[in-house]
Ligand SMILES: Nc1ncnc2c1ncn2[C@@H]1O[C@H](COP(=O)(O)OP(=O)(O)O)[C@@H](O)[C@H]1O
């Protein structure tokens with residue numbers, strides 16, 4: 001079963017084609033990593049998939065019920081506590097104890113302490129803010145999660161911890177996800193399948209399944225797999241490049 005299916009997506013900004021004939025699907029319970037060089041249109045594709053941007057061409061089929069997006073920046077409301085920010089994603093009909101239970105469960109899944117929940121964003125570290133944003137996505141009980149390079153600003157240890165949260169909560173059971181990154185080690189660690197977006201609006205240039213399941217891969221296997229993809233597989237040749245249209 002497919003949770004999300006994009007067909008023939010095309011988009012342009014100011015007359016410049018960014019995406020052309022992009023076809024991509026994410027299965028139920030699957031976590032797909034979308035990689036590609038900076039500036040190739042990954043965020044634009046995610047915004048289209050999540051219904052935040054109307055594409056010029058193509059169509060989107062969604063068989064999931066509800067989605068939530070984790071952006072590169074936490075995007076918290078500064079005047080609300082972490083608890084209130086997490087609760088924003090809950091339906092207004094969810095009240096009282098049930099509401100608190102869901103907020104608490106999501107916060108603990110994102111490794112936030114009870115004390116942190118009464119703090120305002122300005123009192124939280126960068127990592128805590130991003131964990132609050134993840135907790136907000138988890139609390140929504142969305143059955144599809146979108147991630148747009150959410151851990152770029154975090155230090156390596158915290159980044160790893162956050163990846164573990166993603167492995168545990170997306171791409172399992174009924175919950176699917178699309179995770180954008182330009183970090184191959186991150187993609188290999190968390191995804192079932194890696195899809196590569198062409199750097200010049202050429203659509204999807206290819207995809208590779210990642211051996212084993214997310215959560216079953218050890219550091220050595222991840223290291224070897226990344227090395228293999230980057231050194232021996234031409235599909236990944238341009239992934240970690242910086243877009244030459246914007247550079248220099
Ligand atoms: N709202 C916009 N208006 C004009 N150009 C945009 C807009 N958003 C993105 N772009 C351009 O589209 C290209 C793809 O952007 P983006 O989807 O953010 O790439 P990525 O996420 O892969 O780095 C870039 O060249 C970017 O400058």
Ligand SMILES: [Mg+2]
Pocket residue numbers: 042043044148149
């Ligand atoms: Mg982006």
